[in-house]
Amino acid sequence: MAFKFLLLVGLFFVVDGVIAQESVKQSRQESPWAWACRTGRGCVKVAKDSPVEEGDNLDNPTLAGCKLTCNGESTLWPKPRSIISLSKTLISFHPTDIRISRISAPTPKVKSLTNEAIQVLRSVIRKSIPNTQRGRNQTTKETQRPQINIQISIVSGDDRLEMTTDESYNLHVETIFATAATPNSPRSTTSVSITATSFFGARHGIETLSQIMAWDDTLGTMIMLTDVNISDSPAFVHRGLLVDTSRNYVSVPVIKKIIDAMSYDKLNVFHWHLTDTHSFPFVSTREPRLSLYGAYSPAKVYRPEDIKELVHYATVRGVKIVPEFDAPAHVGSGWEWGERAGMGQLALCVNKEPWTTYCVEPPCGILNPVNDNIYSVLSNIYQDMRDLFVSDIFHMGGDEVNFACWNETTEIIDWLKTQGRTEKSKEDFLYLWTYFQNRSLAEVDKAYDNKQPIVLWTSGLTEDGHADKYLDKNRYIIQIWTTGTDESIAQLYRQGFKLIMSNYDAWYFDCGYGQWVGDGPNNWCAPYIGWQKVYENSPRKLIVNFNETFNSRQILGGEAAIWSEQVDSTTIEGKLWPRSSALAERLWTDPDTTWRVAEHRFNHHRERLVQRGIQADALQPEWCHHNDGYCFL
Numbered sequence: 001m002a003f004k005f006l007l008l009v010g011l012f013f014v015v016d017g018v019i020a021q022e023s024v025k026q027s028r029q030e031s032p033w034a035w036a037c038r039t040g041r042g043c044v045k046v047a048k049d050s051p052v053e054e055g056d057n058l059d060n061p062t063l064a065g066c067k068l069t070c071n072g073e074s075t076l077w078p079k080p081r082s083i084i085s086l087s088k089t090l091i092s093f094h095p096t097d098i099r100i101s102r103i104s105a106p107t108p109k110v111k112s113l114t115n116e117a118i119q120v121l122r123s124v125i126r127k128s129i130p131n132t133q134r135g136r137n138q139t140t141k142e143t144q145r146p147q148i149n150i151q152i153s154i155v156s157g158d159d160r161l162e163m164t165t166d167e168s169y170n171l172h173v174e175t176i177f178a179t180a181a182t183p184n185s186p187r188s189t190t191s192v193s194i195t196a197t198s199f200f201g202a203r204h205g206i207e208t209l210s211q212i213m214a215w216d217d218t219l220g221t222m223i224m225l226t227d228v229n230i231s232d233s234p235a236f237v238h239r240g241l242l243v244d245t246s247r248n249y250v251s252v253p254v255i256k257k258i259i260d261a262m263s264y265d266k267l268n269v270f271h272w273h274l275t276d277t278h279s280f281p282f283v284s285t286r287e288p289r290l291s292l293y294g295a296y297s298p299a300k301v302y303r304p305e306d307i308k309e310l311v312h313y314a315t316v317r318g319v320k321i322v323p324e325f326d327a328p329a330h331v332g333s334g335w336e337w338g339e340r341a342g343m344g345q346l347a348l349c350v351n352k353e354p355w356t357t358y359c360v361e362p363p364c365g366i367l368n369p370v371n372d373n374i375y376s377v378l379s380n381i382y383q384d385m386r387d388l389f390v391s392d393i394f395h396m397g398g399d400e401v402n403f404a405c406w407n408e409t410t411e412i413i414d415w416l417k418t419q420g421r422t423e424k425s426k427e428d429f430l431y432l433w434t435y436f437q438n439r440s441l442a443e444v445d446k447a448y449d450n451k452q453p454i455v456l457w458t459s460g461l462t463e464d465g466h467a468d469k470y471l472d473k474n475r476y477i478i479q480i481w482t483t484g485t486d487e488s489i490a491q492l493y494r495q496g497f498k499l500i501m502s503n504y505d506a507w508y509f510d511c512g513y514g515q516w517v518g519d520g521p522n523n524w525c526a527p528y529i530g531w532q533k534v535y536e537n538s539p540r541k542l543i544v545n546f547n548e549t550f551n552s553r554q555i556l557g558g559e560a561a562i563w564s565e566q567v568d569s570t571t572i573e574g575k576l577w578p579r580s581s582a583l584a585e586r587l588w589t590d591p592d593t594t595w596r597v598a599e600h601r602f603n604h605h606r607e608r609l610v611q612r613g614i615q616a617d618a619l620q621p622e623w624c625h626h627n628d629g630y631c632f633l
Helices: 002-016 018-026 063-070 108-128 199-211 252-265 289-294 304-316 373-388 410-418 426-448 487-494 531-536 539-544 572-576 579-588 595-611 622-626
Strands: 033-038 042-047 083-086 090-093 098-104 147-154 169-177 188-196 213-216 221-225 228-232 238-244 269-273 320-324 454-457 476-480 498-501 555-562
Touching (some): 063 090, 098 108, 188 199, 199 213, 238 579, 252 595, 269 555, 476 487, 487 539
Parallel strands (some): 269 320, 454 476
16 A cells, blocks of 8 residues: 555646645655545545555545545535536645636626635635745746636626525636646646626635635645536525624624635625614614613724625625614613603613513513604614615514513503504504504615515514514515424415524524523523534425425525624634534535535534634544544444
C-alpha cells in the first residue's frame, strides 16, 4: 500500500505543481495517515502501510481531498437538486489565482451587488486558510500559476428579493491542463461560469463555488474540483429563521454573523421579531418615546442607520429581512407614556399580576383597540418600518391574545355594548380582535401604499376552522407554530390560505432548556430538538399526512424560531447552528432520503461553518469526521 500511496501523491503533485511539493518539504515529519474513500462508508482514516481493503480508493488521500471527491454530492450543503456531474480530480491554487473575467448584469445596482458578493467569496476563502498560512509567499512564477477565471451572467435587473424571485442558477467549471510547461504559460486554466436569472440566484451559485474549494492541511494549499456541472433551484421560496431580539438583546455584529451563516446555507429570510412585552429596542423616528421608555438601555437599541446597514448586508448575502411588529398582544414595555402624554391608555394590564391570568409569560401587556390614538401610533411605526426595510411581506404577529384583560377593562366593555355586544363571550372578544386587525391593516396599507401580503401566526382567529370568517385568504399568509399534527393545518390548507411552517415540535430551537419561570428541569416545549428531527420535518409530508394533495403555491416554506428568553448575543449561534443547516437542506432540496444519508456532509458542513467563524455546536467527536459511517447507533 505504501508504494501505491506515494505513486498517487506523486501524480497529485504533478497536477498541482510546486505549492504542494514545497509544503511537504517544509513539513517536519510526514504523517503516517491517509484517507481512503471506502465504499458504503465515506472517508476513513487508514495507515499508509496497512493492507488495502476491498473497495478503498486512495486517489485523493488527504482528508480535504477525500471529502471533496468521495461522495456523489461532494461536500455541498444544501445538496443541489440537480447535480449533472462532479469530477473526482482536484487542482491546487492560491486565492490570488482567482480572477473575475466578466460580470454581465443589466443594471449598475445588480453589478455592484455582484461585486460585493465576489468580495464575500474572497473573504470566505481567506477564512478557510489557517492564520499561520495566510500571506505566505508563493514560489511559482506568476506566469506559471494556475488561472481561475470567473464569469457571471445575470438576466434580471431585480435587486429586491421577493417571493416571486427566481433563485435558480447554473454552475459550470472546466479545467484545461497545459500539455507542456513553458515559462510564460499557466500550468492549468479553470473556467468558471455562473449563469442566473437574478442576482440572488447568482449569489447562490457563488456560494456553491466556495464549497467545491477547501484548504488542504497536508498539502498546505487551497484545492478545488476541476470540473463541475450543476443546475440548481430551491424547493421552497420561503426559507427562514426567526430571531427574537426583545426578550434578550442581540447585538448588530452578532446579527451579521447569523446572516453570514444563513448565506452559507442558502436560507433567504431573516424574520426579525423586533419588539415584545419585555423591551422595545426599535428606535422609531416618528415615535421615539417607545424605545426611550421601552429599551433595556440606550446601548441596546436598533437605530435607523443600524437597520439600513443590516438590510444591505443581508441583500448582498441573498437574505431579506422581514420585520414583525406583534400586536395586539406581546406589547408592554415602551407604551407607558400614553397617559402621561394625554393619549389615554395605549396598552392595558402592563406588568399586571398574577401574570398567569393575563398572558403566557411575564410581563403582560395588550393594546387597547378602542383607543383611537393607538392607530396613529401604529401608523407611525409602520411608516418607519416601510422606510427602513426592503421586504415584499409584512408580519403583524397576532398570536396569544388573552381576553382576560379586555374582559376587565370598563372602556372596552362599554365599547362592546355600543356594538350590541353585551355577553362578554369569546365571540364578542373575537369581534373586538377582528376590529383591531382590520383597522391596523388599513394603517399598514396606508404606510406601504399597497396591499402587500401580511403574515399572521396561528391564533384564536385561525383555530376551529373559522379563519376564513375573520381573515381574507388573498391577503393573509398564516405561519403555523402549533404541532405538525394539528388539524388546523389541514383546515387552513383546505380553505386556501398560504402557509409558512414553523411547527414547534420540530423547528423551535429554544426547546429543551431549563425552566426559567420555575424550578422545573424542562421548558414548555421540551425536549431539545436534534438536527435529525429538524431535517426530517418536511412541509410537503406534513400536508400529505393529512391526506391532502401537496400544492407548492400554498406551502411557501418554513422557518425555525429562536425565542430569546434564554438566548442572547453570547449564546445564540450555538443554538442556531448547525441545526439551521438541517432546516436549510430540508427547505432547499426537500430530499426523500433520511438524515442518515446526509450525515457525512452535515458533519463536514459543521466543520466548515466553524472554519468560517460561526460558533456552531459540535455534533460528534472529531474522530467521526475522520471516519465516516462509523458513528451510527
